[in-house]
Amino acid sequence: MEIKKAAAAGTMESNDAMIMIEPGDGELEIFVDSVVARQFGKQIERAVMEVLSQYEIEDAHVLVRDKGAVECTLKARCETAILRALKED
Amino acid sequence: MNKRAESLGAAMKKAGIQNGMTISFHHHLRNGDYVMNMVLDEAAKMGIKDLTVQASSVFDVHQPIIEHIRNGVVTGIETNYMGAKVGKAISEGILDRPVRFRSHGGRPDAIEKGRVKIDIAFVAAPCADASGNANGIYGPSACGSLGYACADAKYAKTTIVVTDYLAEYPLSPASIEETDVDYVVVVDKIGDAAGIVSGTTQITRDPVGLKIAETAARVIEHSGYLADGFSFQTGAGGASLAVTKYLKPIMKRKNVSGSFGLGGITGYMVDMLREGYFKKLMDVQCFDLKAVESLKTNPDHIEVSASRYASPGVISACVDHLDAVILGATQIDTDFNVNVHTDSNGYIMGGSGGHSDTAAGAKLSIIVAPLFRARLPIIVDRALCVSTPGNTVDVLVTQRGIAVNPAREALRKRLTDACLPVYDIGELKEMAEKITGKPDDIELGERIAAEVEYRDGSIIDKIRCVK
Numbered sequence: 218m219e220i221k222k223a224a225a226a227g228t229m230e231s232n233d234a235m236i237m238i239e240p241g242d243g244e245l246e247i248f249v250d251s252v253v254a255r256q257f258g259k260q261i262e263r264a265v266m267e268v269l270s271q272y273e274i275e276d277a278h279v280l281v282r283d284k285g286a287v288e289c290t291l292k293a294r295c296e297t298a299i300l301r302a303l304k305e306d
Numbered sequence: 307m308n309k310r311a312e313s314l315g316a317a318m319k320k321a322g323i324q325n326g327m328t329i330s331f332h333h334h335l336r337n338g339d340y341v342m343n344m345v346l347d348e349a350a351k352m353g354i355k356d357l358t359v360q361a362s363s364v365f366d367v368h369q370p371i372i373e374h375i376r377n378g379v380v381t382g383i384e385t386n387y388m389g390a391k392v393g394k395a396i397s398e399g400i401l402d403r404p405v406r407f408r409s410h411g412g413r414p415d416a417i418e419k420g421r422v423k424i425d426i427a428f429v430a431a432p433c434a435d436a437s438g439n440a441n442g443i444y445g446p447s448a449c450g451s452l453g454y455a456c457a458d459a460k461y462a463k464t465t466i467v468v469t470d471y472l473a474e475y476p477l478s479p480a481s482i483e484e485t486d487v488d489y490v491v492v493v494d495k496i497g498d499a500a501g502i503v504s505g506t507t508q509i510t511r512d513p514v515g516l517k518i519a520e521t522a523a524r525v526i527e528h529s530g531y532l533a534d535g536f537s538f539q540t541g542a543g544g545a546s547l548a549v550t551k552y553l554k555p556i557m558k559r560k561n562v563s564g565s566f567g568l569g570g571i572t573g574y575m576v577d578m579l580r581e582g583y584f585k586k587l588m589d590v591q592c593f594d595l596k597a598v599e600s601l602k603t604n605p606d607h608i609e610v611s612a613s614r615y616a617s618p619g620v621i622s623a624c625v626d627h628l629d630a631v632i633l634g635a636t637q638i639d640t641d642f643n644v645n646v647h648t649d650s651n652g653y654i655m656g657g658s659g660g661h662s663d664t665a666a667g668a669k670l671s672i673i674v675a676p677l678f679r680a681r682l683p684i685i686v687d688r689a690l691c692v693s694t695p696g697n698t699v700d701v702l703v704t705q706r707g708i709a710v711n712p713a714r715e716a717l718r719k720r721l722t723d724a725c726l727p728v729y730d731i732g733e734l735k736e737m738a739e740k741i742t743g744k745p746d747d748i749e750l751g752e753r754i755a756a757e758v759e760y761r762d763g764s765i766i767d768k769i770r771c772v773k
Contacts, residue, residue, distance in 0.1 A: 285681040285682070
């Protein structure tokens with residue numbers, strides 16, 4: 218599916234994550250900034266990838282600013298950000 | 307004899323400060339301390355190099371030490387605790403010589419036995435007379451107990467008392483006595499009152515912390531140690547302090563009359579003294595104004611030296627009389643070894659303080675910690691640093707359940723019989739990882755940033771630099 222506009226979901230509170238998504242330049246780019254990057258960096262990227270592929274998103278910039286969210290939180294924030302970004306104004 | 311020096315610099319010159327010396331500090335002024343920074347600035351101005359700072363604690367307020375390390379003024383640090391800001395620089399490898407960590411009991415023992423030799427001790431004194439009798443209960447920078455400074459003043463080659471409140475001779479009570487003091491210097495301010503003690507120490511409102519505290523109080527209730535004569539120590543932070551809130555009604559209901567409260571003392575412990583839950587408080591460090599006021603006015607609130615508090619080298623110390631202690635952890639491994647020196651990324655952000663001393667001394671040592679913080683499980687296969695060995699740790703209390711050291715089978719049975727949620731520590735670890743996922747191991751550097759000396763003088767662990 219096609220990302221129509223920039224959108225975000227989540228907060229910068231501890232144990233949450235803020236996920237921002239915007240139209241890409243022809244490919245999928247994910248940038249993860251996390252307080253637990255050393256221990257969970259790869260797992261965070263994998264979780265976000267999983268949600269993106271569920272929605273068949275192949276062209277987007279995704280920025281994850283993670284404050285130690287568990288996986289279900291990350292996925293929920295990601296899904297909400299995608300649903301917002303898919304809506305036309 | 308006239309001990310007065312007209313300035314800090316003059317006192318340091320009289321003391322014969324020179325390159326390569328070991329100078330010592332105590333941390334009762336905590337994050338409000340000006341004295342260590344003033345001394346190091348003065349040493350830098352005098353062109354002194356290669357100093358070893360022997361401090362009972364290094365706080366964030368002491369960040370200027372980083373610049374003094376870069377300039378070669380300071381080339382060694384020995385301490386019992388190091389705040390995160392200086393800790394980060396150390397973990398990044400700023401100091402060539404590894405930091406030497408000790409405990410609050412191990413440090414005075416090392417000083418008294420001569421393993422640590424102090425050339426000049428600086429005693430930050432909220433109140434002193436011109437001959438160097440000093441205490442911490444009067445003056446604008448009042449901090450209460452001066453317990454950590456006692457061994458330094460007694461055993462240093464030269465002792466300089468630095469005060470901002472000069473009293474008439476003879477000052478009493480004298481926590482530091484004139485017999486141990488060479489020079490006295492009066493400065494404008496020895497510290498910032500706001501950083502020295504908190505107005506009032508607040509009990510956490512975090513529901514997870516409260517749940518842990520409530521469970522820890524129930525562990526004490528059913529441990530078999532809660533009887534007349536009960537003695538107790540807890541910290542000022544998070545769930546630790548909140549344990550007192552839940553312990554009080556239990557002591558009341560069971561009509562238990564405690565003997566003494568120990569350690570860093572807060573207003574909550576003062577309330578328990580006043581209300582008759584304990585007969586005495588043994589105080590090595592005051593955490594808030596209420597504790598300072600109580601030490602000043604209540605004869606049952608007693609100042610103790612670090613040595614009497616926790617030294618393993620004296621005939622008996624307060625920790626040896628302790629029934630229960632509540633302690634924190636950044637990590638605990640499945641062998642019950644506790645890390646309080648580094649965070650989960652390996653950065654130094656703490657230290658033993660009295661952790662390993664009280665764990666060794668108390669009949670019941672309880673670690674209170676959440677199952678995870680910001681997705682990082684607290685229970686790990688191997689702690690990044692062993693600050694306190696697992697054979698001195700009895701119970702771990704988390705919000706989801708408790709684990710008892712397998713060496714304490716009788717205790718485990720008591721707690722199980724009381725219907726407390728007892729699990730194997732491995733089960734608690736799995737419970738956490740089911741929520742957080744299993745963290746990847748982190749990679750650390752090869753260089754040693756710090757060595758941790760256990761209270762008996764042996765090296766219990768080494769802390770690597772962070773890559």
